Amino acid sequence: MKKYAFYIALIVSFAASGALHYGHANMTLQFAVSAVAIIFVAGFLGRATESVAHHAGERIGGFLNATFGNAAELIIAIFLVKDGLFDMVKASLTGSIIGNLLLVLGISVLAGGLKFKEQNFNVKMAGHNASLMFLAVIALIIPAVFARSFTIKETSTLSLLVAGILIVAYLLWLLFSMVTHRNMLSDEVVEHGGEPAWSMKLAILFLIVATIMTAFVSEWLVGTVESFTAEFGLSELFVGAFLIAIIGNAAEHSAAVMLATKNKIGAAVEIAIGSSLQIALFVSPVLVVVSWLFGRTMDLVFSFYELAAIAVAVLICKSISQDGQTNWYEGVLLLVVYCILGIAFFLV
């Protein structure tokens, strides 16, 4: 019953979004409807990815999940890159990172903490995640620091090289966490709902369909952002970093909160932190390479505000996760920092 409701909502929101787009409807309405549609197509894409991953076996499946888990964000961002909206791309990457580290994790920890006095997870995983988060921060700060005295060409070169190094580091991380040190890190496996409903062929077909649908809705959404931003007098930074990020992460969000309330805080942490690491260490550098293939290289130079937001999010998230325990107040702390950043970005 519930399952059919999802597909009906998917088709209706997709169709409505398309109709409004091609019917040149009011831009704010277009934005709202395509925002709803993207939540459903992202959910559909997530299901299809998991289903294909399931058929592909544990290792390749894990790899697929780890690299295409943020496929929706990646597709949205590619359309933004294509249109040369680099600032919006960086804002949405920033928003995705801090949204996962502060909002998704914060609500999960708070929701779990209101039900259970203390929740525990694998402290080694926390330690490695922290080191990777620091790498992410370093990889974003160094180009910004040096770009001050670089020419545009030097900045592009640095960005491309750093992007290449990050992709290699991310692939080695997958090798480490999935092959050589698999057992050390995981305490609770993220459950993907048992047997998939679809056969392999159907799953692949759905993956293709979902990708195409995501691409369409992404383009429709991106097309409305500028006029929506202007209409309400919002900054691109705020729209990219908060609105688009919250929409794009809706699926992770509901999954993580649900796991936390089932006392599987380890899995919730893995989704939230894992997703933000994927954005920082894989999606961002891939976008740099993609932009280079499009003929105009996007650099990795984030604004001072964005860097401050990411650094601050990593700092508090690391401080909270390093003891392998969570409680309701730690959720409050994460959300408090998210609110402070949200207000600051809104006022810019």
Next chain:
Amino acid sequence: MKKYAFYIALIVSFAASGALHYGHANMTLQFAVSAVAIIFVAGFLGRATESVAHHAGERIGGFLNATFGNAAELIIAIFLVKDGLFDMVKASLTGSIIGNLLLVLGISVLAGGLKFKEQNFNVKMAGHNASLMFLAVIALIIPAVFARSFTIKETSTLSLLVAGILIVAYLLWLLFSMVTHRNMLSDEVVEHGGEPAWSMKLAILFLIVATIMTAFVSEWLVGTVESFTAEFGLSELFVGAFLIAIIGNAAEHSAAVMLATKNKIGAAVEIAIGSSLQIALFVSPVLVVVSWLFGRTMDLVFSFYELAAIAVAVLICKSISQDGQTNWYEGVLLLVVYCILGIAFFLV
């Protein structure tokens, strides 16, 4: 015997300070005498607060101690705010934070470490304190980062909103540490000297008297600061951040050192770190709200030097406290950082 000596010193220093103030005596003499007087009235205020807290029962008493533990600093700062000396307020808040984290904790750890090879305290408390310290740093850094491109009005709005969020976060922290997770955090209860000497009525009367005395001496002290600063060619930053902060924290100081030498390092850490958290997360935002009620909002934008000093103090303090163990060299490290900051502020 010792007890009477305290009250005699209190009355004599208070009377002398008042006499010099109304007799328009030499400003440097006024400064010196009122500085001595404030140490005694702050001590008196602390005793009265604790006594009322004792009668009010564990919960309300704990709340009173946690919110009015820095009443003397708060009163001094309100007089500075009233006179519009916002820079001096921020300098003294900065000084109070770093003074507690580096000087008070440093001397306590050193004194305890010279007597005991290793001293241990609750590592969970240390972890939570570290997260709160990071929140404090974040809450002070974000307005400073964004104020660069904000109008004065936007900065005021941001400061007021952040102040409101911090006060809520602090009250939730009290709920967490005193109600929902009371037993998890405390290892050593700070002893308040057994039965109070005063009845409830007398305690309340003394609290009122002590508050009024503190207010008077604060005003006398603040009135002399500018000419004292000019007389010796000192910067306001140095006077606010070092001299006034040391004077205002004298009570915490002696209590923490005494506890450390009795091998109650956990209680000493709680006083030193707890006091600096109270300043950052409660006193500072309350002052912003107070200034707003006075009709001219003080913003939360601390200078680059002050932020660097606070960040550095939190960093070294967190690094030293996170293992739940202290030794004499860790005290040296804290004091070394305090000296470096002191020299830098002195030379500004």
Next chain:
Amino acid sequence: MKKYAFYIALIVSFAASGALHYGHANMTLQFAVSAVAIIFVAGFLGRATESVAHHAGERIGGFLNATFGNAAELIIAIFLVKDGLFDMVKASLTGSIIGNLLLVLGISVLAGGLKFKEQNFNVKMAGHNASLMFLAVIALIIPAVFARSFTIKETSTLSLLVAGILIVAYLLWLLFSMVTHRNMLSDEVVEHGGEPAWSMKLAILFLIVATIMTAFVSEWLVGTVESFTAEFGLSELFVGAFLIAIIGNAAEHSAAVMLATKNKIGAAVEIAIGSSLQIALFVSPVLVVVSWLFGRTMDLVFSFYELAAIAVAVLICKSISQDGQTNWYEGVLLLVVYCILGIAFFLV
């Protein structure tokens, strides 16, 4: 056999370097040969220091190792200071710090991790090292922050005072780690190869000879740096921070990697982190004092790039070392950060 090969290489490279220097040969050739020679004379100096230390007994020997372990770097830097090449000095100090923390430790951890799934070391030592690394970062950041609004004279004063404080802090650290808390910190003693081959008198003679040889080769090397830099269009920053630092640390490098592959990761960590701490907390301040004795005080104000590189290196190194465990991927992380910094410095 192998032993004689070392001395032959030492004498041949030293003689060749001298011949090229006095024969006014091609500058690039001079640079290359003196770079090879310095690796051997630094190795010789290291052996002689250890041998004297061995004869001097445990305490004084440990002290000698801890203070003169970076004698080669110190001598090179003194020649740079004498020539007033302060920027090059700071670049080479920066390079030595990040080279030890990232390159030496990274290759050691990776090499050890490829052979052993997990390697463990004393977690208390890691905690203390982290606190000292933070002190080093603080001591370098504070002068840079305050130098913005200081006169040159004030900056010199601040640098000299901070240098004095650091030397005292370092000596107290030796007292702590070698006398009062000796047993707490060490898990694996760094083995110095059993009985020394030389008698005490011979060792002292060799120490003197090695120091003189190091001084000569250092001067020859420093004399070629400027034209080598110009020839290949490299920045002084890159040459100082990467080339000279790698050459100067070759001895530590091979020792640490060898120990890691013998599963003595604790000793390898001690060499790498210990050496960078020695540079930051002892060699740097000593150079400030030396420059002051030469009549022109070198300040402790490092460039923004250098500070970013050191802070980043300390951050990732601390994150990786704090759990007292290493694996191959942590080595990769360290090397990835080193590569990113190397590219950025190369492009400056």
